[in-house]
Amino acid sequence: MGYAQLVIGPAGSGKSTYCSSLYQHCETVGRTIHMVNLDPAAEHFSYPVSTDIRELISLDDVMEELGMGPNGGLIYCMEHLEDNLDDWLDEQLDGYLDDDYLVFDCPGQIELFTHVPVLRNFVEHLKRKNFNVCAVYFLDSQFVSDVTKYISGCMASLSAMIQLELPHINILSKMDLVSNKKDVEEYLNPEAQVLLSQLNRQMAPKFGKLNKSLAELAAHVFQMSMLSLLFPAKSMA
Template sequence: MGFAQLVIGPAGSGKSTYCSGLYQHCETVGRRIHMVNLDPAAEHFSYPVSTDIRELISLDDVMEELGMGPNGGLIYCMEHLEDNLDDWLDEQLENYFDDDYLVFDCPGQIELFTHVPVLRNFVEYLKRKNFTVCAVYLLDSQFVSDVTKYISGCMASLSAMIQLELPHINILSKMDLVSNKKDVEDYLNPEAQVLLSQLNRQMAPRFHKLNKALAELVDDYNMVNFIPLDLRKESSMCCQTSTTASSTGKMLM
């Protein structure tokens, strides 16, 4: 049985930087992981890539040969990957042992983990191959600067959680770039009434019922919580890997 971590999140949320930090952390503590690039538009990596989707298909080739734009081309690439799971990816997975840990650095196109079924089908494929899979969703901590952005981030995360149906860890990335940490910390465990009050102050009265429903959704089900991650601090990465280990049963500390 293998282990897999799907690193997802919006473009620019720091997924590749997180993957690099995770790889360096595992090297430091003597744990071996394998980095897999699933982004057909990626160009540079700060970690060694053991399997690369660009060996199968690249966004540049699709745009040049089929005349597609970047968004449609990326969806095409991922659907091509889906069509070749039992051929190309099967062959790639033969290079790993049963207890290996794979980290999949995914594209940042939000459709892929909210409503387009490609990643969901990819997850089902990994499960059929006896992988224990978890999802790590990254959100730029600088994005969570007020209540409306926080709610937006929560809804996107919840959408991915429902779509993929995986053990799910939410991370606030780039904490080292946040000048006022309290602005972010206020949203790590917010109270529904505080959220509702802030939303109502910023939005027109006609949205108050919607605000109440959203605040209660975040609070009542307690499904969306974020772990702050500062890659400069080893203790921060240890906290994150410990949380991930509880989802997969594989320690990376």
């Protein structure tokens, strides 16, 4: 049985930095780990890549040959990957041992892990290949500085959790870049009534019922330990 970790989250949230730090940590402790790039638009890596989607398809080629933009081109690339799960991906996976640990550095286009089924089907394929899979969702802590951004981040995370149906943990990244950490700390163990009070101050009275539902849901999300880890922007090596 193999083990796989899907590293997901919005673009620029620190996914590749985390992958680099994780690889360096495993090297230090003598744990074998394989890094897999699933971003067809990636250019540079600070860790060795064992398997690279760009060997199958790259965003630059799609944009040049099909005249697509970056967003449509990325979706096209991932759907092409989905069409080649039984061929290209299986060939890559056959080279790993049963107890190997794979880390998939995923693209940052949020549609891929919220409502487009590509990554969900990818996960199901890994499970059929006898991999235990978990998801690590990154959220830039600089965007969790007020209640509206906080709620948006929670909803995006929850959407990915529901879509992928995996053991799931969220990480607030780039904590070392936050100028006033109290702006973030007050959301690490939120209470529904506090969130509701903040929302009601920022939004019109007609949104009162919606605010109450969102505040209670966000507080419940934290009770499930979805956003309980902090990670710096810089490598921890």
